[in-house]
Amino acid sequence: SLSKEHGNLKYSDILPQNAEGFPATKEFLMKVVDILLDYIKTQSDRNSKVLEFHHPNEMLRLLDLEIPDTGVTLQQLLVDCSTTLKYQVKTGHPHFFNQLSCGLDLVSMAGEWLTATANTNMFTYEIAPVFILMEHVVLQKMREIIGWPNGAGDSILAPGGSISNLYAFLAARHKMFPQYKERGLAAVGGQLVMFTSDQCHYSVRSCASVGGLGTDNCVMVPSDERGRMIPQRLEELILERKAKGHIPFFVNASAGTTVIGAFDPIQEIADICQKYNCWLHVDAAWGGGLLLSRKYRHPRLTGIERADSVTWNPHKLMGALLQCSTIHFKEDGLLISCNQMSAEYLFMTDKLYDVKYDTGDKVIQCGRHNDIFKLWLQWRAKGSEGFEKHMDRLMELTEYMVRRIKQMPDKYYLILEPELVNCCFWYLPTRLRNVPHTADRERALGEICPILKNRMMESGTLMVGYQPDDRRPNFFRNIISSAAVTEADVDFLLAEMDRLGHDL
Numbered sequence: 001s002l003s004k005e006h007g008n009l010k011y012s013d014i015l016p017q018n019a020e021g022f023p024a025t026k027e028f029l030m031k032v033v034d035i036l037l038d039y040i041k042t043q044s045d046r047n048s049k050v051l052e053f054h055h056p057n058e059m060l061r062l063l064d065l066e067i068p069d070t071g072v073t074l075q076q077l078l079v080d081c082s083t084t085l086k087y088q089v090k091t092g093h094p095h096f097f098n099q100l101s102c103g104l105d106l107v108s109m110a111g112e113w114l115t116a117t118a119n120t121n122m123f124t125y126e127i128a129p130v131f132i133l134m135e136h137v138v139l140q141k142m143r144e145i146i147g148w149p150n151g152a153g154d155s156i157l158a159p160g161g162s163i164s165n166l167y168a169f170l171a172a173r174h175k176m177f178p179q180y181k182e183r184g185l186a187a188v189g190g191q192l193v194m195f196t197s198d199q200c201h202y203s204v205r206s207c208a209s210v211g212g213l214g215t216d217n218c219v220m221v222p223s224d225e226r227g228r229m230i231p232q233r234l235e236e237l238i239l240e241r242k243a244k245g246h247i248p249f250f251v252n253a254s255a256g257t258t259v260i261g262a263f264d265p266i267q268e269i270a271d272i273c274q275k276y277n278c279w280l281h282v283d284a285a286w287g288g289g290l291l292l293s294r295k296y297r298h299p300r301l302t303g304i305e306r307a308d309s310v311t312w313n314p315h316k317l318m319g320a321l322l323q324c325s326t327i328h329f330k331e332d333g334l335l336i337s338c339n340q341m342s343a344e345y346l347f348m349t350d351k352l353y354d355v356k357y358d359t360g361d362k363v364i365q366c367g368r369h370n371d372i373f374k375l376w377l378q379w380r381a382k383g384s385e386g387f388e389k390h391m392d393r394l395m396e397l398t399e400y401m402v403r404r405i406k407q408m409p410d411k412y413y414l415i416l417e418p419e420l421v422n423c424c425f426w427y428l429p430t431r432l433r434n435v436p437h438t439a440d441r442e443r444a445l446g447e448i449c450p451i452l453k454n455r456m457m458e459s460g461t462l463m464v465g466y467q468p469d470d471r472r473p474n475f476f477r478n479i480i481s482s483a484a485v486t487e488a489d490v491d492f493l494l495a496e497m498d499r500l501g502h503d504l
């Protein structure tokens with residue numbers, strides 16, 4: 001806690017209100033850092049809990065979230081910080097496998113601390129010169145890695161993969177119908193239709209509703225038993241829509257689907273897009289990290305350089321802190337011509353520097369958070385080699401988990417061989433072992449998922465996600481995307497699920 005002389009101070013006693021307040025400011029901030037360091041230390045301790053679960057009403061009672069008329073003391077603020085983290089789910093804990101984004105990269109976090117302190121907007125070079133240039137360098141590097149010569153093209157960071165996918169949709173429509181910007185639907189003169197696999201991220205479908213096509217005109221292309229889009233079905237469906245006078249203009253290929261981690265066959269899909277003059281977008285929000293691995297990039301991402309646009313989220317496999325999503329375009333100039341509104345109070349063209357570095361007019365957002373420094377600093381720390389090692393390690397740990405599951409066929413049923421770090425399986429409680437794997441058993445196994453998940457959260461020792469998909473009842477989907485995870489943690493996961501669930 002704060003020293004006696006500072007404990008009862010209030011926010012008005014520290015900078016910036018009190019110009020003499022640096023000593024108190026420093027002590028307060030250092031105490032906050034101590035709280036953060038304690039949290040980091042605890043969550044890296046495997047004997048600590050991943051979470052202390054409480055239902056919302058109970059949680060409200062445990063917390064004091066009341067908004068006061070009179071501000072509280074600095075000491076109370078420190079208590080508030082500690083209480084907040086006490087009940088937060090430790091997403092950096094080695095036994096947190098629940099989302100695509102797991103883990104806490106500490107260099108990226110340091111970057112986020114600096115980002116917060118710099119507290120700037122990313123719409124102009126004028127107020128974010130260093131960060132804008134970092135975006136320039138990092139995004140060009142990512143376009144080179146995608147496979148566009150010398151990193152040609154253009155990119156921007158967006159607030160998540162869903163918005164990145166939407167920017168691709170908007171640019172694709174603008175490319176085909178530049179008049180749409182001014183004249184709207186009248187400029188199209190027909191029903192636009194887009195195509196994606198039935199395994200795609202739901203944000204692709206939402207492009208159809210947000211973008212005015214209507215989800216009826218977002219055709220869900222069937223996928224095979226591995227969850228990959230079937231190219232022949234794509235072509236059939238394009239022809240079917242053309243026969244109705246519709247205008248196919250956009251195809252999304254998923255590179256790493258959310259649930260099972262499947263990769264659509266980009267090459268064949270690109271051939272079809274070429275044949276029917278459709279924009280090819282690759283949603284590699286999840287699988288894009290494998291572009292950094294010589295061992296795993298091919299065949300999963302072969303042909304990605306043929307895409308017109310690529311979504312790639314460093315906050316997923318690369319472990320940059322949330323959020324960090326990038327959208328890349330092969331053709332430079334499209335983004336700005338699509339979204340530019342030339343607001344003269346921000347994007348003055350008579351500035352004394354090259355205004356091409358002003359990014360605000362490229363997007364529909366205006367204000368844009370600085371999501372680049374935490375990635376740039378992390379990349380400086382790891383080097384591309386370090387990222388490659390990270391990708392290979394995550395894939396190897398997943399392969400290890402598959403091997404261990406296959407060694408326990410009485411306890412675990414592997415649903416399919418992973419192509420990414422999504423390991424999908426059913427846990428078999430004692431009563432459901434050694435019985436034929438029928439639809440009835442699948443239903444029974446699906447029913448225990450929420451109960452077993454609840455036991456995990458009540459015990460606080462583990463978090464593994466579950467969900468149904470379009471062809472199965474609930475099943476567990478384990479994600480290894482945290483640099484903290486080791487083989488021992490995989491062994492713990494498999495033993496703990498059995499400890500918690502054997503009698504279900």
Ligand SMILES: O=C(O)c1cc(=O)cc(C(=O)O)o1
Pocket residue numbers: 098099100101102201258315316
């Ligand atoms: O960025 C993430 O962690 C993320 C994004 C999703 O859309 C879905 C999921 C998920 O299903 O875990 O995670």
